[in-house]
Amino acid sequence: MSESVDQLIHARWVIPVSPADTVFEHYSVAIRAGAIVDVLAQSEARSRYRAAEVVELGEHALIPGLVNLHAHAAMNLMRGMGDDLPLMRWLQETIWPAEGKHVSPAFVRDGTLLAAREMLRGGITTCNDMYFYPEAAARAFDEAGMRAVVGIIMLDFPTPYASDADDYLRKGLRTRDQWRDAPLLGFSVAPHAPYTVSDASFERVASLAAELDLPIHIHVHETATEISDGLAAHGVRPLARLERLGLLGPNLIAVHAVHLDETDLARLAHHGCSVAHCPTSNMKLGSGIAPLSSLVQRGINIGLGTDGAASNNRLDIFQEMRHAALLAKAVNCDASVIPAHRALHMATLGGAQALGLENNIGSITPGKRADLCAVSLSGPLMQPCFDPVSHLVYVCDRDQVSHVWVDGTLRVKDGTALLRISDKELLEITTVWQTKLVN
Structure with missing residues (x-):
């Protein structure tokens, strides 16, 4: 007698990510109540399960939903502002003045909705976000039906959002309390x-993160200037300072981590930290190239991030996979460095592990939540296909994403985002903000 499930997805290839280096051909995924029930051969699935909905993906690769391990979603409204400037000039001359004048709850809600639409359409089902007005970001991610870890941002200088460090934390913790029961939302402590x-x-960040069991999400070692200024101000490199203050540990997500010496690498490995590698943003801002192969050799967990659309200008993890793999090969003069399976792991399970979500998402494994992405490998531009994982990293882009599920709910169907807000409404919103930002 057949067993009832909500959905049965039949795909040409199912790439579970775990076990590593595995590709199942002509396999199926059974889903019930938003969770993966089974992963099995299509012939067996068709006889074992009776589904309320059946999806046939005859020339597709089904992969775990992609994880964007570092983003400033609301900055989608500043896409392209201050292009071709180095980091500190970009911040001081363009971004910080614009934020001081325009950032508000409405700005964050609108920009985050725009970003969520872009990410979901490109197969990203989870976003680790850091920005002002986290309550507005949480509301937007919830409205979009996207999984997110929202940063409780903290700085030591005033902004329109908060007056001082205590005010940032107080407001961020209040947001966490308001949204703590939302099934798709989590929180991090996010010192800038x-x-x-x-x-x-x-x-205070270290104490709070330990007390509440939250990830710590922080930019660190992004530029050479950051290192020299840190040495001048504190007598040690920034990672050594964070170690002294008790921040390094398995819950730390070191964003960028471009300029690392042997002692930095040893610290990250010893404490079990994760790195959010953002190759496109690092290239665009001229920050440098992270030592990816050295991180891998030391067993340091790595996820991929886009950064904000103002410094990238795409929220596209397919692009990040390709850039991460190719840059590492070029820098090391070794084509075997960061093979395609490794890049896909960073884009999925690596990001999930950094967020402490590896038991829920990041691989196509029975018992995990059904965050899934289907990528079409049909058509002349995709042929011939000898290795679907190679195609995902070196051939495909986000335009090949056809279907996306978050927690078992279809969010993209046949390349169209299924959101409560229409593209027409989003375009109207962006037009209003563009006018404001140029005046």
Whole structure:
């Protein structure tokens, strides 16, 4: 007698990510109540399960939903502002003045909705976000039906959002309390960077993260100037300072981590930290190239991030996979560095592990939530296909994403995002903000 499930997805290839280096051909995924029930051969699935909905993906690869391990979603409204400037000039001359004048709950809600639409359409089902007005971001992610970890941002200088470090934390914790029961939302403590946060504030972050069992999401070692300024101000490199203050541990997500020496690498490995590798943003801002192969050799967990659309200008994890793999090969003069399966792991299970979500998402495994992405490998541009994982990293882009599920709910169908807000409404919103931002 057949067993009842909500959905049965039949795909040409199912790439579970775990076990590693595995590709199942002509396999199916059974889903019930938003969870993966089974992964099995199509012939067996068709006889074992009776589904309320059946999806046939005859020339598709089904992969776990992609994880964007570092983003500033609301900055989609500033896409392309201040292009071709190095990081500190970009921040000081363009971004910080615009934020000081325009950032508000409405700005964050609208920009985050725009970003969520872009990410879902590109197969990203989880976003680790850091920005002002986290309550507005949480509301937007919830409205979009996207999984997100929302940062409780903290700096030591005032902004329109908060007056001081205590105010940032107080407001962020209030947001966490308001949204703590939302099934798709989690929270992190998100001190901006070593150059904007004091020792006393960092000690509070470490204590709070330990007490609430939250990830710590922080920019660190992004530029060479950050290192030299940190040495001048504190006598040690920024990672050494964070270690002294108790921040390094398995819950730390070191964003960028471009300029690392042997002692930095040893610290990250010893404490079990994760790195959010953002190759496109690092290239665009001229920040440098992270030592990806050295991180891998030391067993450091790595996820991929896009950064914000103002410094990338795409929220596209397919692009990040390709850039991560190709840059590592070029820098090391070794084509075997960061093979395609490794890049896909970073884009999925690596990001999930960094967020402490590896038991829920990141691989197509029975018992995990059904966050899934289907990628079409049909058509002349995709042929011939000898290895679907190679195609995902080196051939495909987000335009090949056909279907996306978050927690078992279809969010993209046949390349169209299924959101409560229409594209027409989003375009109207962006037109209003563009007018404001140029005046």
